[in-house]
Amino acid sequence: MEEKNKKREYKPIDLRTMETLICIMVILMHFFTIFFYVHYRVYVMLVSNIISISAYIILYLGLWRRNYDLSFITHVYFISQVHSLFGCAYLGWRFNYYMYCISIIAISVFVFYMYKGSGRLIKIVSLVNIGILAVLGVIRYLDIKYPEHPYEKNEKLVETVSTYNVFMCAIFIIVITLIMIQSMVYNNKIMEQQAEMLEYMTNYDNLTKLKSRRNLEQYVRNYMYEMRNGSNNMLTLALGDIDDFKHVNDTYGHQCGDEVLVKIGELLNDNPAEVCNCGRWGGEEILIAFPMDYESSVSKLKELCEAVASYTFEHDGTKFNVTMTFGIVKADTEMTYDELLGCADKLLYYGKTHGKNRVCIVDDLDN
Numbered sequence: 001m002e003e004k005n006k007k008r009e010y011k012p013i014d015l016r017t018m019e020t021l022i023c024i025m026v027i028l029m030h031f032f033t034i035f036f037y038v039h040y041r042v043y044v045m046l047v048s049n050i051i052s053i054s055a056y057i058i059l060y061l062g063l064w065r066r067n068y069d070l071s072f073i074t075h076v077y078f079i080s081q082v083h084s085l086f087g088c089a090y091l092g093w094r095f096n097y098y099m100y101c102i103s104i105i106a107i108s109v110f111v112f113y114m115y116k117g118s119g120r121l122i123k124i125v126s127l128v129n130i131g132i133l134a135v136l137g138v139i140r141y142l143d144i145k146y147p148e149h150p151y152e153k154n155e156k157l158v159e160t161v162s163t164y165n166v167f168m169c170a171i172f173i174i175v176i177t178l179i180m181i182q183s184m185v186y187n188n189k190i191m192e193q194q195a196e197m198l199e200y201m202t203n204y205d206n207l208t209k210l211k212s213r214r215n216l217e218q219y220v221r222n223y224m225y226e227m228r229n230g231s232n233n234m235l236t237l238a239l240g241d242i243d244d245f246k247h248v249n250d251t252y253g254h255q256c257g258d259e260v261l262v263k264i265g266e267l268l269n270d271n272p273a274e275v276c277n278c279g280r281w282g283g284e285e286i287l288i289a290f291p292m293d294y295e296s297s298v299s300k301l302k303e304l305c306e307a308v309a310s311y312t313f314e315h316d317g318t319k320f321n322v323t324m325t326f327g328i329v330k331a332d333t334e335m336t337y338d339e340l341l342g343c344a345d346k347l348l349y350y351g352k353t354h355g356k357n358r359v360c361i362v363d364d365l366d367n
Helices: 015-039 043-063 071-091 098-114 119-145 155-203 213-228 245-252 254-269 294-310 337-352 362-366
Strands: 236-242 277-282 285-290 313-315 318-320 324-330
Touching: 015 043, 015 071, 015 155, 043 071, 071 098, 071 119, 098 119, 098 155, 155 213, 213 277, 213 285, 213 337, 236 245, 236 254, 236 294, 236 337, 245 254, 245 318, 254 277, 254 285, 254 294, 254 313, 285 294, 285 324, 294 324, 324 337, 337 362
Parallel strands: none
Antiparallel strands: 236 285, 236 324, 277 285, 313 318
């Protein structure tokens, strides 16, 4: 059911598909133009279009099998610009061939950027674009200065070709714009996923899936700040580690040690945040913040320790158990975070030197 409800994910068009799409579009554009020039007997432009079509096909077949680069698109870019400039100069400004030049300039910026053209290639294309705009300016100047262009006298020819060129430019721009939008949406989604992943890596331990040290420390500091500012919140902090964890690593290997940490992370995480917030403090050390009264926190911590101790691990057919020792302290408004953590660490050390596998409270120090 989940698969059916999943939205279809659209990925950007790859370079080979883009090359094929561009090849088909430019060939069709030139192909239909041939009929106009045959009908109106403009044989120079007829030959120009046939040469362009032949060049595109030869380049496509010759360069498509090469490495995954921008060779084909680069050649198409230059051929299209030369053809458009020639059409603009030979027929006249009113035939709208200049629109191809301007459209190709705009599209080239996106295509070469999207498919990560080399810095050198982008610089060359940028300089050529500037040159093309300069040439268009000269053509326009000459067209104004010498308005009586022979082909512009044929109004029917001007109307047919200029309308067709506007139509084809519009289609070309719409198609590329849709591809651009699709690419931008996909890239934004990728960036969002990367941001989420980075945030997760910052806030959670990659191995145990417990909160990271930084994340849990911030949580405790904020909680204590609220307590000092009149909140009725209660907080208990526990610091502990796995007993004789070095023995597990030395006996069964570090991979087995990682598996132990992962499972303990699962056991500790199997509680809502309202009950306890667990974080990996470093190595095999675990920090737990209980946002509730001291007695309930101690009781819950003992349950967690029993759950860990009762779980049977297995490695290469050998079964074994691990235990944990904790020091637990109640927070009050007079304590700083460092003082609270220091008290929990002191109790943890006491538990480690007095039998392990236990939850040590402040009263234990007095006995």
